[in-house]
Amino acid sequence: GQQVMQIPQYQHVQEGEDFTTYCNSSTTLSNIQWYKQRPGGHPVFLIQLVKSGEVKKQKRLTFQFGEAKKNSSLHITATQTTDVGTYFCAGGTIYNQGGKLIFGQGTELSVKP
Amino acid sequence: KAGVTQTPRYLIKTRGQQVTLSCSPISGHRSVSWYQQTPGQGLQFLFEYFSETQRNKGNFPGRFSGRQFSNSRSEMNVSTLELGDSALYLCASSSGLRAESNEKLFFGSGTQLSVL
Numbered sequence: 001g002q003q004v005m006q007i008p009q010y011q012h013v014q015e016g017e018d019f020t021t022y023c024n025s026s027t028t029l030s031n032i033q034w035y036k037q038r039p040g041g042h043p044v045f046l047i048q049l050v051k052s053g054e055v056k057k058q059k060r061l062t063f064q065f066g067e068a069k070k071n072s073s074l075h076i077t078a079t080q081t082t083d084v085g086t087y088f089c090a091g092g093t094i095y096n097q098g099g100k101l102i103f104g105q106g107t108e109l110s111v112k113p
Numbered sequence: 114k115a116g117v118t119q120t121p122r123y124l125i126k127t128r129g130q131q132v133t134l135s136c137s138p139i140s141g142h143r144s145v146s147w148y149q150q151t152p153g154q155g156l157q158f159l160f161e162y163f164s165e166t167q168r169n170k171g172n173f174p175g176r177f178s179g180r181q182f183s184n185s186r187s188e189m190n191v192s193t194l195e196l197g198d199s200a201l202y203l204c205a206s207s208s209g210l211r212a213e214s215n216e217k218l219f220f221g222s223g224t225q226l227s228v229l
Contacts (some may be wrong), residue, residue: 009153031215040195042220043156088155093217100169101218103148105155 006104014112019076021107023089027097028091032065032103033101038085079111115140117206117221125227131192134224138185144168144217145187147179150201151217159202162187163209163222199228 006023013019024033031050035043041054047056048067049072056063062075072089093100118137126132138145146169147159158171181187184196185206191198205218 006155035218035220042222043205043218044220045217048217049147078189090156090218100158101146102163103152103156110212 001059004089004102004104006089006107008107009105010108010110012110012112013079015081016078019083019109020111021074021087021089023072023091023104025070025091025102027093028069030069030094032069032091033092034072034074035088035090035103036085037088037106038105041085044090076109079109079113081113083109084111085109117204117219119202119204119221119224121224122222123220123225123227125229127229128194128196129171130194131190132226133193134189134191134202134204134226136187136189136204136221138187138204142206142208142219143185144206144207144209144216145181146189147189148203148205148209150175150203151222152200156203159189180225194228196228199226201225217219 004025011019031048033048034046036046037043044055047063053067054065060077064073076083086108088106089104090101121137136145143210144163146161148156159173160167160179161169165181176192179189201223203223204221207216207218
């Protein structure tokens with residue numbers, strides 16, 4: 001079935017280091033969304049990318065959507081302890097493939113001060 | 114504007130029992146989706162309801178069912194509970210005006226279900 005694979009599963013960084021998580025889909029996506037879940041919390045929407053090759057920035061966070069609309073990445077520059085949490089990508093499947101939002105397994109980020 | 118409300122927050126059941134979880138979406142939202150979250154498995158899609166109709170369904174056994182009421186509130190039921198059903202069950206709402214796959218989701222705090 002349709003899958004969205006996300007790597008790495010865990011990432012431990014020193015505060016100030018950069019962090020990147022990657023998502024890959026087995027099929028072309030209509031859009032990719034990113035969510036952040038703080039420890040003990042619930043997923044919170046960060047951003048949505050729709051266009052092929054799209055790049056969006058939110059302060060220290062940079063989101064990219066691949067040219068083929070099958071992969072995406074989230075890059076955090078100079079991590080801070082407030083960045084701790086699990087980052088999920090969610091790929092939107094095309095309507096004739098079910099029209100669902102499929103979540104990756106998430107990347108758990110820990111930041112050592 | 115109130116967020117997505119899920120009740121109860123915690124639930125402990127034993128194998129073989131059944132359970133009903135409740136979700137009230139953001140006012141004006143007509144789509145409610147349910148997800149199961151377990152460590153290392155991410156969020157697994159259960160089903161989506163829109164205007165009291167199941168619009169989409171994941172790959173879960175028939176023991177998992179749901180419904181939506183005319184006020185958009187939704188309930189999820191799990192019958193004949195198994196140990197493996199222990200998980201955080203998250204409800205998410207969206208306006209429902211576009212296909213579920215294209216809308217951002219607003220999640221509730223979830224119901225933590227433990228099956229003993």
